[in-house]
Amino acid sequence: MPNMVLIGAQWGDEGKGKIIDVLTREVDWVVRYQGGNNAGHTVEIGDARYILHLIPSGILHAGKKCVIGNGVVVDPLSLLKELDELQQRGIQPDGRLFVSDRAHIVFPFHRVSDEYREQARSHGDKIGTTKRGIGPSYADKAARVGLRMGDMLDPDFPSLLSAHIKEQNSILAALGAPPIAEKDVLAEYTAAAKRLAPFITDTIPILNRGIAAGESVLFEGAQGTMLDIDFGTYPFVTSSSATAGGACTGSGVAPHRIDRVIGVVKAYTTRVGEGPFPTELLDDTGKMIRETGHEFGATTGRPRRCGWFDAVVARYSVMINGIDFWAVTKMDVLDSLETIRICVAYECGGKRYETVPANIRVLEKCKPVYEDFKGWKVSTKDVSRFEDLPAQAKAYIRRLEELTGVPVWILSVGPRRDSTMKLPLKPK
Ligand code: GDP
Ligand code: IMO
Ligand code: MG
Numbered sequence: 001m002p003n004m005v006l007i008g009a010q011w012g013d014e015g016k017g018k019i020i021d022v023l024t025r026e027v028d029w030v031v032r033y034q035g036g037n038n039a040g041h042t043v044e045i046g047d048a049r050y051i052l053h054l055i056p057s058g059i060l061h062a063g064k065k066c067v068i069g070n071g072v073v074v075d076p077l078s079l080l081k082e083l084d085e086l087q088q089r090g091i092q093p094d095g096r097l098f099v100s101d102r103a104h105i106v107f108p109f110h111r112v113s114d115e116y117r118e119q120a121r122s123h124g125d126k127i128g129t130t131k132r133g134i135g136p137s138y139a140d141k142a143a144r145v146g147l148r149m150g151d152m153l154d155p156d157f158p159s160l161l162s163a164h165i166k167e168q169n170s171i172l173a174a175l176g177a178p179p180i181a182e183k184d185v186l187a188e189y190t191a192a193a194k195r196l197a198p199f200i201t202d203t204i205p206i207l208n209r210g211i212a213a214g215e216s217v218l219f220e221g222a223q224g225t226m227l228d229i230d231f232g233t234y235p236f237v238t239s240s241s242a243t244a245g246g247a248c249t250g251s252g253v254a255p256h257r258i259d260r261v262i263g264v265v266k267a268y269t270t271r272v273g274e275g276p277f278p279t280e281l282l283d284d285t286g287k288m289i290r291e292t293g294h295e296f297g298a299t300t301g302r303p304r305r306c307g308w309f310d311a312v313v314a315r316y317s318v319m320i321n322g323i324d325f326w327a328v329t330k331m332d333v334l335d336s337l338e339t340i341r342i343c344v345a346y347e348c349g350g351k352r353y354e355t356v357p358a359n360i361r362v363l364e365k366c367k368p369v370y371e372d373f374k375g376w377k378v379s380t381k382d383v384s385r386f387e388d389l390p391a392q393a394k395a396y397i398r399r400l401e402e403l404t405g406v407p408v409w410i411l412s413v414g415p416r417r418d419s420t421m422k423l424p425l426k427p428k
Contacts, residue, residue: 342373
């Protein structure tokens, strides 16, 4: 199999976990390269439901090797909780989960600082973060004051952490937050270091040796293109490179090793947290999509904002990520609609936009230009071949391909592994 990067092409929660699960059968390695436990990737296998935050979804396939790459920020306590939960459910990560010694650590003061910064922002400025300490941990990385997973293996880890806590407590004081109890954090994190030590390693040569030996890799993006620190709706974004380029910098695998980029999109759009969302539906249709699609955050449980498919966002995503194929999820959620809309461009101040403007004050004022489609009004959830879909559903998919210039490879009509069809494609 080729080496593939799978990214979210909207605002996250596109169904990446499910598609990763479907594709994992065909690869040897699954690699997370950015983000942290702000991610929530759901995989349904039969009646069992797993929500993964830090560990690549590939772990659910026995024998597949998984990497948490250098570009990820790791909350060790959250990682241990996830490991324990998997082990309790009979999934064994020993010997096949590798955590980069270069990945930065998320500490409790990052979480507190995340929360206090959010509280301090006025109503319209709140980002609506997951409060997992992701932004402050990446800020420490960029400020060159962070600690990394490899530091946990150092006999000097307690003294390194002690110095770090003192510095962080002065930052917390400036935010008006109570100090972190040094003793408790030291005890918790040195115990975590002991338990995680067998997983922490230099993942770069291990992964590159595997690739050189002909093994294939699936890079698992977290979040989505519109939440990327550079390309998203800044400042209403996360703090990492969620786009395809991040796969290289976040794993230590060179760009020429990547053969294919798969973009995951929902057949409509959702966003959780604050920030501009041109096709958002604040009416009963939005409510119906939220209820039918169970659009509530896998990490925070917050209701997701819902809207029509935005081809402007999708085209922008194609350009930035070099998307070769689409995986379209949640077609079934649109089954009962009379009319379905696709946004083909934006209009703002008499100007037509074919791509996403950088200035969010402009984006906030953009009005979508819609194309309307007749709904198919029959259930698609048991359809297993594209040919068997209702004509209107096929037309909708074909138009989505035309508007984005990218063919659909995978189509998903339900949360489970078997509610997935692969469309015939010309080989790349
Ligand atoms: P991720 O963060 O991109 O992995 O996506 P999430 O797991 O946060 O959210 C996607 C949700 O949609 C999960 O609850 C999935 O089980 C569910 N899901 C995925 N594909 C489909 C589909 O085709 N139809 C329906 N109805 N649900 C789906
Ligand atoms: P997956 O991988 C959807 C959003 C938050 C917030 C913004 C910044 O499941 O698609 P952060 O805590 O990262 O500083 O929050 O980003 N966000 C996500 N939205 N899915 C995610 O992950 C998200 N991870 C972060 O809601 O708006
Ligand atoms: Mg999610």
